Amino acid sequence: MHIFKKTVAFICVVASMVSMSACEGVFTTDTENFYDYWKEKYVVQDKYADDEQYYVWYSDTPYSDDNTGVEVTVSEAHGYGMLITASMETNRDIFDGMYRYYRAHLSEIGPNLMAWQQEDNGTAIVNTSGADSATDGDMDIAYALLIADKVWGSDGDINYRQSAIDIINDIMEYEVNKTDWTLQLGDWASETDENDVEYSATRASDFIVQYMPAFAKVTGDDRWMNVYNSTYDIINSIVDEYNTGILPDFLIKDSETGKFVPSPPDFLESEHDGEYYYNSCRTPWRIGMDYLINGNEDAKKFADTITSFIVESTNGDPSEIKAGYTLDGTPIEDYDDLCFIAPFMISAKCGDNTEWHDALRETVLNYGDDVYFGDTIKMLCLMVDDGGWYVWPYIKGDVNSDGEFDKSDVIAMCDYLLGNDELKNWEAGDINEDGVLDVFDLCLMQKMLYYIDN
Secondary structure, eight states, X not given: OXXXXXXXXXXSOOOSOSSGGGGTTTSOHHHHHHHHHHHHHHEEEOTTOXXXXXXXXXXXXXXXXXXXXXXXXXHHHHHHHHHHHHHHOSSSHHHXXXXXXXXXXXXXXXXXXXXXXXEEOSSOEEEOSSOOOOHHHHHHHHHHHHHHHHHHOSOSSSOXXXXXXXXXXXXXXXXXXXXXXXXXXXXXXXXXXXXXXXXXXXXXXXXXXXXXXXXXXXXXXXXXXXXXXXXXXXXXXXXXXXXXXXXXXXXXXXXXXXXXXXXXXXXXXXXXXXXXXXXXXXXXXXXXXXXXXXXXXXXXXHHHHHHHHHHHHHTTOGGGOOSOBOTTSOBSOXXXXXXXXXXXXXHHXXXXXXXXXXXXXXXXXXXXXXXXXXXXXXXXXXXXXXXXXXXXXXXXTOTTOSSSXXXXXXXXXXXXXXXXXXXXXXXXXXXXXXXXXXXXXXXXXXXXXXXXXX
């Protein structure tokens, strides 16, 4: 129970649920209704595949028999889809279909990583040219498989746990810079020269720090904690320098100082690559989760800083959140976008400004029709905001999520049952796994503590 404790006291955290029956009532009606809408609009069956395969359709344009391939999805979308369906579905059919789609569209470099984009050419869904990977999609697919292992177990046709381990090991092999212990942009970057700027570059939207302790635990690979700590070194550096919490889409390593700094314009995607734009807009959600789930104080510092900035910038009006900012907080665009608004709901949840959080949630729920990117980020953020995000791994009884079970957890459970306080991770207190917290669970916790102390 004390592995990595000096590095991170919370490496082992509570799992949200062990079965879908335990999920009953976790998600709000708003979230469940939005899932039905999202699933109907974006989950598509591959009509060409011999077996049952599903993908998340991210394009507004279907194939139109003009002999021109139409891009239909990317690994980022597919990872999101697997996370959502593993968490929201009451059966595994769609999730397994998404797994089969992932296996049918692998990178040409990392053998267990997903090619970053596919297109419909009128006869099949095929990888686009340059079938390499994107790091965030691979991380989400791996974590989704850990969720599936928790929900359904790995004794069926698909060994979810082993598949997750295979992907995680390939991420470490092909998508981690082992000089700086940072995430690379994709497996293609591992094939560049170590002196090239692309080799050491990293993308803030890949800072899915909540996953890294779980990846270390399930694989036994301590190097994931190196990545965890190095990623926070970068986050803290930018937060301390600009005091806004704003992170750039891409960061590169300065050849003279060795420090990670915002990339120049047009580094990889657009003139806004060194600013807070359509990649890094996800960071309040991605990094905020590491506080909500793991209690990381660096994540709290980031969340509080970016929340303070955006509240002041908008005068407390979520509709005034703009689609992009410079790192000092100057708006780039004069319009809003759902994919920028929804993640701030999660960073707000890390603090105590409930008025701001509730205004954000209302804005998100009533935003209206949007496109794949905004709707899917909305779906994921609602899941987190409801407290229904599946977490792997867990320690039985660790209701205060400090990485170990001791008498402080028993005291916290007593306070909860008396109505005096809330639990940070109530699911860890469901010792008899009946989906209810009551005195029977408290008695079992006391018995567990007795055996530990004696």
